[in-house]
Amino acid sequence: MKVLDYSNIPVTEVVPEASSMIESFRSVGYNLETAVADIIDNSISANAKNIYVNSVWLGSDSYITILDDGFGLNREQLIEAMRPGSKNPLESRSDKDLGRFGLGLKTASFSQCRRMTVLSKSDGYNPVYLTWDLDFVGQSGKWHLLNYCPEEFINALDNMKSGTMIIWTNMDRIVPQNTIESDKKAHDKFMLQMENVQKHLSMTFHRFIEDKDFVLHCWDSPVKPWNPFLITESAIQGFSTQSLGDGAVVKGYVLPHKDKISEETYRFAEGSKGWNEQQGFYVYREKRLLLAGDWLGLGRPRFRKEEHAKLARIQIDIPNKLDAEWQIDIKKSTARPPQRCADALEAYAKLVRSRAVEVYRHRGKVVQAQPGSKFQPLWQEKKKGDKWYFIVNREHSLVSEIKKMAISDPDKAIDILLKFVEETIPTKASFIKESEEAEKQAQPFEGVNKDLLVSMIKAIAETQSLEGRSKEQIKFMLLNMEPFVRFPELVQSILE
Ligand SMILES: Nc1ncnc2c1ncn2[C@@H]1O[C@H](COP(=O)(O)OP(=O)(O)O)[C@@H](O)[C@H]1O
Ligand SMILES: [Mg+2]
Incomplete structure (x- = not known):
């Protein structure tokens, strides 16, 4: 890349327009679960030992709070924290730091609400607070924070040594405007969303919870970790x-x-x-x-x-x-x-x-022969060229037994044979093959000697004509019968 000598080039300053810029933060692509998780990342980076996620249903006045007992911020640090892009992402961070772009607090919050307050207390300082309000930024067109905290939270950190509370109000993306508290359907929907938040957090932070790095409390009860790998199960x-x-x-x-x-x-x-x-x-x-x-x-x-x-x-x-x-x-x-x-x-x-x-x-068991004997599958998976198919194992003892039986009682023998075939069709194995290499599945009679088909067509034609059916009738019948329906030319040529 060509290096420019910036010192010789005149500049023009252009400052992002506050209201459209801050509105655009809303569409980074968070959902409620990922937004809350991103706020919790900050609590983890602040060394919190307890993190409390809470919400209160009040129709459109509902709110969500995320409180931690991490190291908190003083006023100067809080102003910096509220700045969009508060830390250069190219600067290297400590290994434990889960932040990155200096945007999460702002973008995650705005994705869900129009008013976000941070109340924080650093050890040895008084609690401080600031609020970003999208409507105010829209009105003023300026990057102006409000020195405001909702009345009911102002004393929330007084008894803590240090900590931070994030308060989301005016949550237009979670509860539609003008929803009244008694709206049962809206309430149920809200509760379902909160349940999903809890599930997402127990998965996202399961390792921290397992390692007891902190306790995550959702609606006042500690969250259990959800480990995807079931590592405590012996069959894993x-x-x-x-x-x-x-x-x-x-x-x-x-x-x-x-x-x-x-x-x-x-x-x-x-x-x-x-x-x-x-x-x-x-x-x-x-x-x-x-x-x-x-x-x-x-x-x-x-x-x-x-x-x-x-x-x-x-x-x-x-x-x-x-x-x-x-x-x-x-x-x-x-x-x-x-x-x-x-x-x-x-x-x-x-x-x-x-x-x-x-x-x-195999349901976890390997199908294995008893020691000293040979396992006899009734169906065998075969491959010809790159095509796969299944065949009935002619060497199977069952088949030779049925052959013997056929001499004295052919009806019963055929019935038993068909029954065994029906009961053991390898549906699962072929389903798996089908979804893996559907295009390589051999079609019926593909690659099989056509003589077999020819002799079957001839045999059926002979029996049927003895029973008085015409050639045309027999042809019609065969052309509507599995598997001959797939071989119309063969049927035609035999029944010329
Ligand atoms: N719960 C918290 N406790 C202490 N500091 C916080 C907390 N949340 C945010 N901060 C401060 O705000 C800054 C900006 O946060 P954020 O916008 O999420 O960006 P990032 O996490 O990428 O740094 C953080 O770097 C941190 O200094
Ligand atoms: Mg962050």
Whole structure:
């Protein structure tokens, strides 16, 4: 890039227009859950030991508060904290710092509310407060904070050594304007959103909660961690940890089959999005979960969220110095692996996925023969060229038994044979093959000697004509019958 000598070039200053700029902060793409999580990141960075999420339903006057007992801020620091872009993202941060762009507090809050107050107390100082109010900025057109705190919270920190409280009021994105408190439907919707917040937090911060770094209280009760990997279950299969370079590591898990865990554990492990959605990579930055259940666009063909791969969950840990390389966004809810480790990740994921499919298919048990005998599957998976298909195993003892039986009682023998075929059709295995390589599935009679079809058509034609049917009738019948319907030319040529 050509280096400019800035000292020789005249400049023109242009300051962002306050009201449109601050309104644009609303559309960074947070939802309520990710917004609250981002506020909590700040509490963690401030070394909080207790974090309290609370909300009160008052129709459109409802509010949410997030309180922590971290080191808090004095007035000067609070002004700096309220500044959009309060710290240069290129400056390196301490390992524990979960912030990045100096925007989270503002963008996360504005995504959900039009008025955000920060009340804070630094050890040895009086509590201080400031409020960003989008309507006021809209009116004044200036980057002016209000020296205001809602009356009912002004004394909230008086008994604490230090701490910070974030107060969201005028939450137009959560409760529509003019909603009255007695609106039951609106209230239920609000409560459901709060429940989702709690679920999201117990997942996002599960490692901190497990390590007792802090206690997270939601509506006054401590939140239990939600660990995606069920690591306390004995039937879990863990893969070995692999380095991705620069301090990033990956570790895969295949969760136990449903039959191997209690109903309660199965329901718990399902998480907020359900088993199928929760498969894939879990990307952690330091201990903080950024992304839960995503195949990151990897795989050729692309890994999809498939029923039979749902037991695969893979943990990726990245240090925060790799933010830029992993394209961590402002809201800390997306990440993309850098090209240089995509191949390694893909190969690793393929392995974990195939083991997950095995466990899913065999309910966790490997179907094995008794010692000293040979296992006899009734169905066998075959491959011809690159096409796959299933055949009935002619060597199976059952088949030879039925052949013997056919000599004395052919009706019964055929009936038993058909029954066994019906009962053992490998639906699960073929479902899995189908979703993995549908285009490679062999069609009926593909590659099979046509003589078999010819002799069957001839035999049916002969029996039918003995029963008095005309050639045309027989042709019509065969052309409407499986599998001959697929071979109209053959039928035509035989019944010329
Ligand atoms: N709960 C809190 N306790 C102490 N300081 C806070 C808290 N929340 C925010 N801050 C201060 O505000 C600053 C700006 O926060 P934010 O806009 O989220 O950006 P970032 O987290 O990227 O620094 C933080 O760097 C921190 O100094
Ligand atoms: Mg932050």
